[in-house]
Amino acid sequence: MAYEGKRALVTGGLGFIGSNLVRALHELGCYVGVIDNLAPDLGGNRYNVHGIEREVEVFIGDIRDEKAIRDAVRERDFIFHIAGTGSHLDSLEKPFQDLEINAVGTMCVLEATRRESPAAAFVYAGTRSEYGAIRTSPVSEDHPLLPTEPNSANKAAAGLQTIAYHQAFGLQTVWLRLTNIYGPRMLVRQHAGMGFMNWFVRLAVDGGSIRLYGDGSQVRDMVYVDDCVRAFLLAGVTPEAAGEALNVGSGAPASLATIAQTLIDTTGRGSIECVPFPDEAKRIEIGDYVADTSKIERLLGWRAEVGLKDGIERTVRFFEEHKDTYW
Amino acid sequence: MAYEGKRALVTGGLGFIGSNLVRALHELGCYVGVIDNLAPDLGGNRYNVHGIEREVEVFIGDIRDEKAIRDAVRERDFIFHIAGTGSHLDSLEKPFQDLEINAVGTMCVLEATRRESPAAAFVYAGTRSEYGAIRTSPVSEDHPLLPTEPNSANKAAAGLQTIAYHQAFGLQTVWLRLTNIYGPRMLVRQHAGMGFMNWFVRLAVDGGSIRLYGDGSQVRDMVYVDDCVRAFLLAGVTPEAAGEALNVGSGAPASLATIAQTLIDTTGRGSIECVPFPDEAKRIEIGDYVADTSKIERLLGWRAEVGLKDGIERTVRFFEEHKDTYW
Numbered sequence: 001m002a003y004e005g006k007r008a009l010v011t012g013g014l015g016f017i018g019s020n021l022v023r024a025l026h027e028l029g030c031y032v033g034v035i036d037n038l039a040p041d042l043g044g045n046r047y048n049v050h051g052i053e054r055e056v057e058v059f060i061g062d063i064r065d066e067k068a069i070r071d072a073v074r075e076r077d078f079i080f081h082i083a084g085t086g087s088h089l090d091s092l093e094k095p096f097q098d099l100e101i102n103a104v105g106t107m108c109v110l111e112a113t114r115r116e117s118p119a120a121a122f123v124y125a126g127t128r129s130e131y132g133a134i135r136t137s138p139v140s141e142d143h144p145l146l147p148t149e150p151n152s153a154n155k156a157a158a159g160l161q162t163i164a165y166h167q168a169f170g171l172q173t174v175w176l177r178l179t180n181i182y183g184p185r186m187l188v189r190q191h192a193g194m195g196f197m198n199w200f201v202r203l204a205v206d207g208g209s210i211r212l213y214g215d216g217s218q219v220r221d222m223v224y225v226d227d228c229v230r231a232f233l234l235a236g237v238t239p240e241a242a243g244e245a246l247n248v249g250s251g252a253p254a255s256l257a258t259i260a261q262t263l264i265d266t267t268g269r270g271s272i273e274c275v276p277f278p279d280e281a282k283r284i285e286i287g288d289y290v291a292d293t294s295k296i297e298r299l300l301g302w303r304a305e306v307g308l309k310d311g312i313e314r315t316v317r318f319f320e321e322h323k324d325t326y327w
Numbered sequence: 328m329a330y331e332g333k334r335a336l337v338t339g340g341l342g343f344i345g346s347n348l349v350r351a352l353h354e355l356g357c358y359v360g361v362i363d364n365l366a367p368d369l370g371g372n373r374y375n376v377h378g379i380e381r382e383v384e385v386f387i388g389d390i391r392d393e394k395a396i397r398d399a400v401r402e403r404d405f406i407f408h409i410a411g412t413g414s415h416l417d418s419l420e421k422p423f424q425d426l427e428i429n430a431v432g433t434m435c436v437l438e439a440t441r442r443e444s445p446a447a448a449f450v451y452a453g454t455r456s457e458y459g460a461i462r463t464s465p466v467s468e469d470h471p472l473l474p475t476e477p478n479s480a481n482k483a484a485a486g487l488q489t490i491a492y493h494q495a496f497g498l499q500t501v502w503l504r505l506t507n508i509y510g511p512r513m514l515v516r517q518h519a520g521m522g523f524m525n526w527f528v529r530l531a532v533d534g535g536s537i538r539l540y541g542d543g544s545q546v547r548d549m550v551y552v553d554d555c556v557r558a559f560l561l562a563g564v565t566p567e568a569a570g571e572a573l574n575v576g577s578g579a580p581a582s583l584a585t586i587a588q589t590l591i592d593t594t595g596r597g598s599i600e601c602v603p604f605p606d607e608a609k610r611i612e613i614g615d616y617v618a619d620t621s622k623i624e625r626l627l628g629w630r631a632e633v634g635l636k637d638g639i640e641r642t643v644r645f646f647e648e649h650k651d652t653y654w
Binding site: 092095096099103104107111132133141142144145146147148149150152153154156157160161163164165167168169283284 | 419422423426430431434438459460468469471472473474475476477479480481483484487488490491492494495496610611
C-alpha cells in the first residue's frame with residue numbers, strides 16, 4: 001500500500017532483478033520509471049517488461065550520463081539502484097570499466113538523487129561477494145570486507161558511498177548485500193561472465209552436462225527472486241534501515257552439487273560432471289557462504305520464504321515456456 | 328638494510344608524508360623515484376626534497392596518466408602509494424574529483440604495478456577515517472567501515488582494491504590506515520580543506536587564536552611523521568603483512584584541547600577560543616578515535632615512539648625555522 005500512487009525509479013530495470021522489481025511495483029499501483037543502457041551481457045532485455053511496457057516509463061541511457069540520470073531521478077519517491085556489473089571474471093580483464101560502472105555510476109545516481117529527489121528512499125543492490133574471503137560463518141554485516149577481485153571491491157566501494165551520502169547529505173540509503181539470486185528473467189544467454197546458477201539452469205533445461213569444480217561441495221546461499229524483490233520493497237519503506245547494510249540471504253546452505261541435482265530432477269534431463277578446480281577460479285573462489293540474516297529479520301521483518309526446490313521448479317518452468325526468447 | 332641499493336617509488340613523494348619517506352629511503356641508500364602532480368592544496372612542494380633533489384628521480388605527472396605511471400613504476404622493488412586527497416570538506420563539494428583521484432588513481436597505480444613490477448612490495452596510505460562513525464573503541468582493523476563523507480568512502484574503496492589485487496593478482500599490497508600524522512613539511516598554507524593540526528600549528532607559531540568546537544574534548548590519536556615513515560618502511564619488508572589492513576596509530580588518546588595547549592606552551596604564543604559546533608562539521612564529525620595497535624605491533628613489531636610533547640616540539644621548531652618557505 002505504501003507504493004500505491006507513488007513514483008519509483010529502477011536503475012537497470014530491464015535486467016533480471018530490476019525487471020522483477022518493476023513488475024512488483026507496477027502491481028502495487030506504483031508509477032515506475034526505468035533507466036537501463038541495455039549493455040550487452042549485463043542482462044537488460046526489453047522482453048523482461050513484456051506486457052507492461054506501455055505503462056512503464058523507460059529511459060534508455062547510462063547512469064553515468066549526468067543529464068539522463070537527472071531526468072530519470074526527478075520527482076521520485078523511491079530510487080532502486082540495481083544497474084551495475086557483477087562478473088568477477090570480467091573485472092579481472094577490465095578493472096577500470098568495472099570501477100566506472102559500479103563506483104562512478106553509483107556516485108552519479110547518488111548525486112542526481114541529492115539534487116533532484118533528496119527525500120526519496122534509496123535502495124542499493126550490493127552483493128555478498130563484498131565480504132570476499134570468508135572468515136566466520138554465518139556471515140554477519142560486520143564481517144570485514146576482503147574482496148578477492150576488482151568487481152567485489154567496486155561493488156563495496158559503491159556501498160560505502162551510499163553510507164557516506166546518508167551521513168553527509170541525509171539521503172535515505174539502504175545497502176542490501178544480495179546473495180545468489182535466481183529465478184525468471186535471469187540472463188541465460190551464453191557469455192563469459194555468467195554466474196553458475198544461470199549456466200546450470202540453461203544446461204538442465206537443455207539436458208546438458210553440468211560441470212562442478214572439485215566435488216561440488218562448495219556452499220552457496222540461494223534466494224528466489226520474488227523473495228529478493230520483497231526485500232527491496234520493505235527496505236524502501238523502512239526509515240530505520242537508512243544508513244545500514246543488510247544481508248539478503250536465505251540463511252540455508254545449499255551445495256552446488258545439491259543445486260545441480262535438484263535442477264536435473266526438476267527438468268528430468270541433464271547430468272553432472274566433476275572436474276578439478278581451474279587455477280583462476282581457485283584464486284578468486286570466496287569459500288562457503290551462508291548469510292546471517294538476523295539483522296534483516298529484525299529491521300525489515302523479512303525472511304526468505306521460497307525454498308530451493310520450489311524456486312528451482314518455478315524457474316525451470318518459466319524458462320521452458322520462454323526458451324525461444326531467452327536462449 | 329633491506330632498502331640499500333634497492334629501487335623505490337613514492338607517489339605523492341613531494342607531499343608531507345611522501346617527502347619524509349623519500350628522505351628516509353634516501354638515507355638508507357635506496358634509489359628513490361617520485362611521482363607527484365604538484366596539485367594546488369594537496370601538499371606537493373619541491374622544497375620538501377630540498378638538499379636531495381638531485382639524487383631523487385622526480386616525475387611531475389598524474390597517477391591517472393597511464394604512460395606516466397607506467398614509466399614511474401617500472402623496475403621498482405617498492406611502491407609506496409601516498410598520492411591522494413584527504414579533505415573531507417572538499418569531497419562534499421567535489422565528490423567526483425575525490426573519487427577519481429583516490430579510487431581511479433589507486434587502480435592506475437595498481438594496474439601499472441601489475442604490468443611493470445608485479446613482485447614489488449606495495450604499501451598504500453589509507454586513513455583511519457575509513458572507519459567513519461566509531462562504534463567501539465579502541466578501533467581495531469575489523470571495525471566496520473562507516474564513512475561519513477565521500478573522501479573516506481573513496482579512500483576505503485582504494486584500500487579494498489589493494490586487497491583485491493593481492494587476492495586476484497598476487498600483488499604484495501599492505502593497507503595502512505593512518506591516524507592523524509603531523510610533523511615537519513606538513514601543509515600549513517591556508518586553504519579550505521586543511522586538517523585541524525596543520526591549522527593549529529600555524530596559529531600557534533603565529534601567536535593566533537586556536538578555535539575549538541564545543542569544549543575541545545574530542546579525542547584524536549596523533550602520530551609523529553618519523554614514526555609513520557618507520558611503519559611504511561617496515562610494511563614494505565614484511566611479506567606476512569601482504570593483503571592486510573594495519574592501523575598506524577599511537578594508541579594514546581589526545582584531546583584537541585590538550586593538543587592546542589601543548590602547542591601554545593611550546594611556542595609561548597597564541598590562545599584558545601571555544602565556539603559551538605557548526606552544523607556541517609557536526610554531521611561529518613567522526614567521534615573520538617583511538618587506534619587498537621595490537622595488529623601492527625604483532626605483524627610489524629612497530630609502535631609509535633615519539634610522544635605528543637616531543638613531536639610538537641620538533642614540529643614547531645621546524646616551522647619556526649622554515650616559516651619563510653612554508654607559510
